[in-house]
Amino acid sequence: MDPAKAKEIYEDLYKEINGRSLSLEGRESQQLSSKSFVYGEAVLNPFIELIKEANPAPGGVFLDAGSGTGKAVFIAHLFFDFKKSVGVELLEALYKASEQVLERYEKEFRPQIKNDVGDREVKFIHGNILDIDYSNADLVFMNSTCFQEDLMEGLVPYVNDMKPGSTLVTLSKSINSPAFELYKQKMFEFSWGQGTGFYHRKK
Numbered sequence: 361m362d363p364a365k366a367k368e369i370y371e372d373l374y375k376e377i378n379g380r381s382l383s384l385e386g387r388e389s390q391q392l393s394s395k396s397f398v399y400g401e402a403v404l405n406p407f408i409e410l411i412k413e414a415n416p417a418p419g420g421v422f423l424d425a426g427s428g429t430g431k432a433v434f435i436a437h438l439f440f441d442f443k444k445s446v447g448v449e450l451l452e453a454l455y456k457a458s459e460q461v462l463e464r465y466e467k468e469f470r471p472q473i474k475n476d477v478g479d480r481e482v483k484f485i486h487g488n489i490l491d492i493d494y495s496n497a498d499l500v501f502m503n504s505t506c507f508q509e510d511l512m513e514g515l516v517p518y519v520n521d522m523k524p525g526s527t528l529v530t531l532s533k534s535i536n537s538p539a540f541e542l543y544k545q546k547m548f549e550f551s552w553g554q555g556t557g558f559y560h561r562k563k
């Protein structure tokens with residue numbers, strides 16, 4: 361798709377969404393005080409670069425574990441050829457915002473670009489990233505800068521189910537599992553400043 365058109369749609373989808381304040385509200389109402397829920401989000405151009413660096417094969421599945429308002433999922437969907445882009449988020453306020461964005465996208469924007477995106481799917485799940493199946497994903501992203509040690513450790517048996525050759529990108533800290541080879545590190549800009557992307561390949 362024409363990247364200028366994709367950018368126009370992406371910016372329109374998120375023009376009225378404030379993830380930071382939705383996250384604060386959500387943490388308060390769900391009484392979640394862990395630092396793992398601290399909010400920050402993907403920035404368009406650097407996140408396109410982050411995905412490009414993973415060199416995803418066409419037709420794969422992208423999964424954002426802790427998807428916030430869904431920005432990373434929409435960047436994957438609009439700028440890359442994933443057959444499915446999925447986000448999982450535990451905070452209800454953020455999940456609901458991502459569902460609202462998706463509803464607008466399906467009604468207002470997908471019909472305009474149906475020749476480009478075909479039946480590529482976008483899906484958001486209200487759930488815990490410690491409670492999902494990673495075995496179908498080709499590229500998993502975790503904006504893990506604020507993920508606490510218990511969460512990073514708890515994720516290991518789940519991501520160990522990823523298929524051989526698939527890619528896991530974490531931010532600011534790597535995953536401690538012998539089932540993965542850490543093959544690249546690169547800095548990218550995020551909403552709060554720079555973070556290092558750790559690229560792991562599943563053995």
Ligand SMILES: C[S@@+](CC[C@H](N)C(=O)[O-])C[C@H]1O[C@@H](n2cnc3c(N)ncnc32)[C@H](O)[C@@H]1O
Nearest residue numbers: 396397400401402426427428449450488489503
């Ligand atoms: C730093 S934000 C990243 C948002 C999005 N991935 C992006 O890059 O734009 C991390 C997100 O992970 C969510 N999160 C933290 N722990 C989680 C858990 N156990 N299950 C699901 N989501 C979680 C937080 O609520 C937050 O929205």
